[in-house]
Amino acid sequence: MLRLGNPDGSYDIIETTPENTQRVLANEPLYAADTDDPNFMAPDEIRALQNGNLRRQLERVKDGSAYYKGLFKREKIDPDKIETVDDLVRLPLTSKADYMSDPEAFRLKLSNPTLYDWLWDVTYTTGTTTGIPTPFYNTILDAYATYRLIFRAIKIGGGLSTTRVVNLFPLGPIPHIGFFRARDIIAMMPYGQGSFACTGMPHPEFKIHRSLDYAVELIEKIEGQALVGIASFIRRVIMKAEQEGRDYSQVHGVELLGEAAPKGMRDDVRRRLENMGADRPFIANSYGFTEMQGAMSECEEFSGCHNPDDGLYFFEVVDEKTLERLPDGEVGLLVITHLNRTGTVLLRYVVGDYAAITHEPCPFCGRTGTRTQITVGSTYATRTSELVNLKGTLINPEILRDEIANTAGIAEYQVVFTKKDPSDPYSPDELVIRVGKLPDRSEKDIEEELQQRILRAVEMRARIEFAELSEIFDPDESLKAVRIVDLRPKE
Ligand SMILES: [Zn+2]
Known part of the structure; x- marks a missing residue:
């Protein structure tokens, strides 16, 4: 569904089709003026743009990247022979471990920097595994590129010039892309209007952080229309608002970020918003990460996540074992190459998620750029570290999440891998699902349905444990809900 704005600030809800998408874009002067959006180019034009940008990027890397200069030398690779994104396969992959062990080596030190390279x-x-955050440097050029990326992501999500945004990302102790890029969303919205909830872990001296109750109130008070934040936190805000009987009739979009949002979770958020008066809200789940400084967004629920700018980032998927590039539609490791950056620059960097991509035009909006596809249950990507060996079987916790989130009556949950006897490391593995339930369904009903679902999904039984919501996820204590916990002794 798309919203076609009227001059008086009202809007009509219309179906997402390529034709209607063009109507919405033509209706918004800033979108209409964005004439070089790669998502509406022909496939060979996109490739030409990417190849041209890659050549320029490799010149920068040759000049100023300590890591890649070393790699070219060590592996006897002539970067001048890499002329197209197809030639990139000659470059070895860059792992998270490579980047984290020496982040400064990935920061360009150009011999002739311009003002925009500061x-x-x-x-x-x-x-990170070590718990030490890794810096990712943005130059002025990178910031401008990110602003445009975000503008195009808003355009994909159908943002209107009348939309009031509420940034529900926490003001965390570490500058991470959530809070700051959501701030940039407000800057880049046509006639941007927005507010910040400023929740997060309180500081002992500077009392600047605000509560979840403040966030609940803020949305009603300013009549916020688009809510942006971490999926589990937004859901918590909406649950609280519903309990308090707030008027959220003005909300027309929710952008769930930072976590996968299975269908059950989206349906739950939608039902609650509709209970508070919202009219067919768009419950979107973008897919983003620090190394792209933004997110790929949906034009329609489950449409796939569109790369907002194929001129900035080249995506490919490689086989986990052979590391060969895979054709469209096949699931493997997602790999990104920066095509136009002068701060931290990564080439063929393994993001750490399993995903599949496609270059087929989107059946909803008609965009022609790169798009991720639904690969696991009703979600896009799985963290590679999350495949778990339980009772000798390799299981994908994403499938468990999908089943749990699709069970009615569950408000919060946590999947725990433990031992039958926690004091005995050699006792059998046990799968425990901790559930925080809603008042409207009995423990017995939830337990029966959940057992069936888990059995079907991973062919093993789970022990279901009921707990208070705040025992499972306390928004004042942590950024997002920890859905998967492995308590078994490390080997
Ligand atoms: Zn689309």
Whole structure:
């Protein structure tokens, strides 16, 4: 569904088709003026843009990247022979470990920098194995490129010039892309209007952080229309608002980020918003990460996530074992190459998720650029580290998540891998699902349905444990809900 804005600020809800997409874009002067959007180019034009940008990028890398200069020398690779994105297969992949062990080696030190190559800001990747955040440097050029990426992501999501955004990302202790890029969303919205909830872990001295209750109130007070934040936190805000009988009738879009949002979760959020008066809200799940400084977005629920700018990022998928590039539609490791950056630059970088991509025109909006596809249950990507060996069977926790989130009556959950006897490391593995339930369904009903679903999905039984919601996820304590916990002793 698309929203076609009227001059008086109202809008009509119309079906997402290529024709209607063009109507919406023509209706919004800033979108209509964005005439070099690669997502509406012919496939050979996109390739020519990518190849041209790659050549320029390799000149920069040859000049200023300590890591890649070393790699070219070590592997006897002549970067001048890499003329197209197809030739990139000659370059070995760059792993997260390579980047994290020496982030400075990936920061360009150009011999003749221009004003636009000066440092603009630094964000950090979180969730590293060592717990130490890794810096990701943005120059002025990178910041401008990211602004345009975000503008095009808003355009894909159907943002209107009248849309009021509420940034529900926490103001966290580490500058990470959530809060800051959501700030940039407001800057890039046509006639941008927006507010910040500024939730997050309180500081002992500077009392600047606000509560979940403040966020709930803010959305009603400013009549926020688009909510942007981490999926599990947004859902918590919406649950609280529903309990309090708030008027959220003005909400027309929710952008769930930072986590996979299975169908059950989206349906749950939609039902709650509709209970508060919203009219057919778009519950979107974008796919983003620090190393792209933004997100790929949906034009329609489950449409696939569109790369907002194929001129900035080249995506490919490679086989996990052979590391060969895979054809469209096949699931493997997602790999990104930066085509136009002068801060931190990564070539053929393994993002750390399993995914599949396609270059077929989108049946909904008609965009021709790169798009991720639904690969696991009703979600796009799985963290590569998340495949778990349980009772000798390799299982994908994403499938479990999908089944749990699609079970009615579950408000919060956590999947725990443990031992039958926690004091005995050699006792059999046990699968425990901790559930925080809603008042409207009995424990017995939930347990029965969940057992069936788990059995069907992973062919093993689970022990179901009921707990308070805040025991499973407390938004004041952590950024996002920890859905998967492995308590078994490490080998
Ligand atoms: Zn589309």
